[in-house]
Amino acid sequence: MPLATRPPRPRTAAVRARATAAATALACAGALLAAPAPAAAEPVVDIAVNASLGLGTLDDAAFGVNTAIWDSHMNDPEVVELMGEAGIGMMRYPGGSYGDIYRWEDHTAPGGYVAPGTGFDDFIGTVRATGGQAMVIANYGTGTPEEAAEWVRYANVTNDYGVRYWEIGNEIYGNGHYGAQWEADDHPDKSPREYARNVLAYAAAMKAVDPTIRIGAVLTTPGDWPDGIVGPGDDADWNHTVLSRVADTIDFVIVHSYPGGATADEALDRVGRLPGQLREVRRQLDRYAGERSAEIGIALTEVNSNVQQNSRPNALFAAEVYMTALENGVFNVGWWNTHNGPTEISTVDGDTDFNDYGLLSSGGCIGEVCQPAVNTPFHPYYGIKALTTLGGPGDTMVAAASGSEDVSAHAVHQADGDLSVLLINQDPERSVAVNLDYAGFTPTAEAPVVHRYARGDTDVTRVPASSGPLTLPPYSITTVTVRPHSGGAAVGAPGTPRVAAAGSTTATLEWPQAAGGRPVRYEVYERLGANAQLLGTSTSTSLTVRNLPPGSEHTVNVLARDADGRLSRPSGPLTFTTTSPQDSTCLVSYRVDTGWGSGFVASVTVSNLGDAPINGWSLDWTWPNAGQSVQSAWSARVSSDGARVHATDDGNGHLAPNGGSTATFGFVGANDGANPAPTVFTLNGTVCRTG
Template identity: 65%
Template sequence: MAPPQRSPRPAGAAGRPRHLARTAAALAAALSLLSPLGAAGIAAAAAQETPAADVEVQVNTQASLGRLTDTARGVNAAVWDSHMNDPEVAALMKAADVGAMRYPGGSYADIYHWQTHTAPGGYVAPGTGFDAFMGTVRATGAEPILIANYGSGTPQEAAGWVRYANVTKDYDAKYWEIGNEIYGNGHYGSGWEHDDHPDKSPQEYARQVRAYALAMKAVDPTIKIGAVLTAPGNWPDGVVGAGDPGDWNHTVLSQVTDVIDFVSVHWYAGGSDTTADAALTRLTRLPGELREVRNQIDRYAGADSPRIGIALTEVNTNTGGAMLTARPNGLFAADAFLTALENGVFNVDWWNTHNGADRITTVDGETDYGDMGMLSSGGCTGEVCEPAPNTPFHPYYGMKMTSELGTAGDTLVPAVSSARDVSAHAVHRRDGRLSVLLINKNPDAARTVDLAYTGFTPSAATPEASRYARGDNDVTDVTGSEASASRVTVPPYGMLAVTVTPRPGTGPEVSAAGTPGTPRLEAVTDTTGRLSWAGAPGATRYLVQERDGAHTWLVGETTGTSVTLRNLPPGSTHTVNVLASDASGRLSAPSDPLTFTTGTPSDAPCAVTYHPDTGWGNGFVATVTVRNLSDTPVTGWTMDWDWPTDGQSVSSGWNATFHQTGRHVRVTAPEGAGPLAPDGASTASFGFVGANDGPNPEPTTFRLNGAVCSGG
């Protein structure tokens, strides 16, 4: 039979696809990068008054968003893809600095048996076996991410694969996921993932993860085991199955954090609006969803949480089969890779290397083949055929543009744009250079961008620049004599990367102090947080800085390696970095970040329990119970809280009156309600139906008549 050109997709819920004061002052200079002009055009342009920039981007090298890993950029590979191991694939992926390749391909992983190279019920293309795949991985210079067969496999089969890979063949395969989208096994009503286990609950998956981890690490204790989670705000997040203690993520994490090393989540822009602008806009949800994944890991792993990484092992738009090979999906790819890496993810894998033609549309004046692959498979839809196999589509060049920013070990730093249709990302390289990628999502107008820097002083040297925009057949070097200090012009629907050198004698690379270790939260109360970190050689003191966007401010200073931050609001979230200062006052590079949330007072005059009863991805039902712990009755009460994200709201409720303004919710006691008795002798409960466009984290602080309550 003919090989399938695309992997199956599930019907059902949400159309789910199967498949992160003492600081240096801000310094700015003028930088202008213009499209190539003839001599007469350049002279005419120079004679005109320089127009004002319409976008401002602030870059702060004194705050870290984490380091690029050697597995940062990845792609998926599937055993049904006959072009998976073409020599051109390794060459193209190497050119884009791809560091990870995931195998054997999404949902196929749960029917694929590595030893026999078979997938009962599916098609396996010739030449796609494990050893052939590893040949491509090694030719690329990447690491494999392998999916152990959970659906029809066993812990013993997975352990045998580890033995073959790392003992027999010495492939040193480090990352092993247990199954693919196992939450799609029918337990919640929609089933696209194969699962032979009679018990398809999250409890059984957690039990099996422990069994797989035990068997596989008995062969090679150095491997990393990953468990599958749902993306917060995406079905079936929040859904509680019959007899389950909670939804998928909370049930699984409550049982496996001691045996796993990372979690695997998938994220597709999706949605009923299939326009390019809608898909690009949906990326604004991703940081909050990844933050909620980390919150969930924190909740169950506690102090061990930093050891557990997050991998975004599938990402794409999946906008109804449209905008998949077109230019806006290239912009999406670059933006998605870097947004995830900036928000705590160590690996991002595009779905897919090849996927096959589907719905034919026209986007930005070009044929879109409805193909979720980065490279053409050469397939056809009706009489419309893709270009030759392995021809790169726009998403490939989006990923390749991200490699212009830096390599493993370089530091992601905040870059904040004043315009919603211009994204900015920045990497401070180990050699002191600073690279900034600007993505113009406006299809009709070029955008002029002023760049400003905190903690970095640019030299007067011409910056390196590369571009991918209309008319470019590849990432194109546009370094030219027009480039000066701190202004660039980004073409419509285009990407521009600039790399600026520091002024000699400036920057952390000249400091005698090394980089401090990542801070750890030793203790937290409702108003304090005690942090500690590994010291840095050459340091005479340490500065603790809090960050909001690209802005940082000093919150602590010490000559030791710990500090207690005081006077913090209850239930507030803080992101901090530590910098070391040498004897001359020169600052090191910032540590990796720590984000923590303060608690609620233990001696509060009230206590609140917030209980999410059920959910369905973009909506939920919750019950709130309040007790008066003071020694006097409370009559005519009001309850206030703030939602952690913009997408959360109260739709309707009972046993109280609800009013929401922005993120703020005020609940008032129903008419005729009696007083709340003192000393916890009585409770008041109310419930509501809520909506969430994105993640649905629980509120952190509740106030009864203005007083902060404790939790529970």
């Protein structure tokens, strides 16, 4: 897990305004029936849901948990039942850092404890009984490629267990190379170069046994230690070093998230960093894997709040972090852990909290204070279980936006046609009334199905529905499911688009044709919150979109329209960025010289490519992420207005024509979350080429 955490970003009026604008940009019919009716004093929040904007399909491995060989209860029959009821489709073995000391042949972990009944065959029995699949950590720290290959042989050739996903090590960047050490690593060279070299060796040996398996490489989470740090003898940080060498070979990458904070509420607030972090992982894959990037998955194989872990607010965190990660391109989220053990006693929201990473009680005690019976679920278990009322494998996540910072919304268009909306009221004191508006979907007038997990509930419970707006109790998770008014289009969804070519103001998109039926045309929509903007239509499976701003990022879906005018479900999403203008009269080079997870030092070099000299310059850019800022600068005067940065010359204002001279300035920056490079620089009003 990350070694350092930072305080949460404060919620601001600007954040509230953006959320309200996103939610109210869409106005479509669709009154919701639910109970009970709110009191007059309750705030009313508008929720916008757009079924035409797809965020991806829920994978059969979407909802996961970790299991550990030191957990004597990991294979209890009650665990099988509870994991099945919570929709767990993936179980990870043999347990975090134990993955780098575990010897599978004799089921030992030198230097660690191995509980009885936790062998690989026992684990697979539990996985199969839940109807899920396994994620296995191959021992990188103290193992060899040959040992890992023999494990693949035992699992998939000898026993036909069908273990598809194999990680090469766990958190290997914690091997001491960057100063902190918690991960075993016997390699004399502990650099990211050596890890990358061994990933290739492991992949070759393991796939020689079973070519169908998928190999995952460990990355650091952007914005979390040690992201951005360049170790001794290295020329780049962990992610860039590893991906530059293995992107042509691996099938997925692994990141972890423990957002931290002083309370579970603060951890819940910090989930807002995750979309930017995951987007930066995809940018890095795009850079090194090119067109193959779309084939490489992202797995968030460990996540937990790291504080007040058995509390009710951590149940809200669990539901929020799973759906946020899945909506932003992750195929698997794995809670740490199935069982763990008590570490600290406190009271949170009236409940005893043991600060236990486990979803289920291990029955441990601290002094005279003991946990409930073994396998009793803690609150986060029900946060994950609530997601089974939202959707399952094969269902399509769609855009949803809330008009309140205290209410988050996630929506899934199920394969059977129903649409479910999960609403999380993060306010511990106030009930909130909500009105739901739908686009791309017309619900029937019949009462919706409502499920809830709130104070007083001992499980995820179906509650009665009646006329009026839906009321969300304080600290609650509520799912509303409505049926469609009529059948969908006769044509299926098109395949996920890709960028065939991109310029500074244009992008040519291509996509696989829609399944079934014969579409009259295809329509390409850009996602703006929960609002959809039509970019263009085509009677073929390609479209060139024009008049885009240079260096701008866009997320689009493709839909097919049938002869009756009905739109299909959306394709998978594509996010792309236009290039900087190659014929610009200025050139800007932006480089991060060093970083330490929460801060960095960068240098910017400006060149004049025009025919006339420049005497006096100003440079403007906008940060891609809200958590980025300039703290101090030299060789330029730098000011900021929110995300916008304005730099002017400081004694270096003369730029000779045709690249005859340059001006360079530097600054110390801070980042709360990912730290992507700006994509657009404007010099004296001219958009520059970057390089």
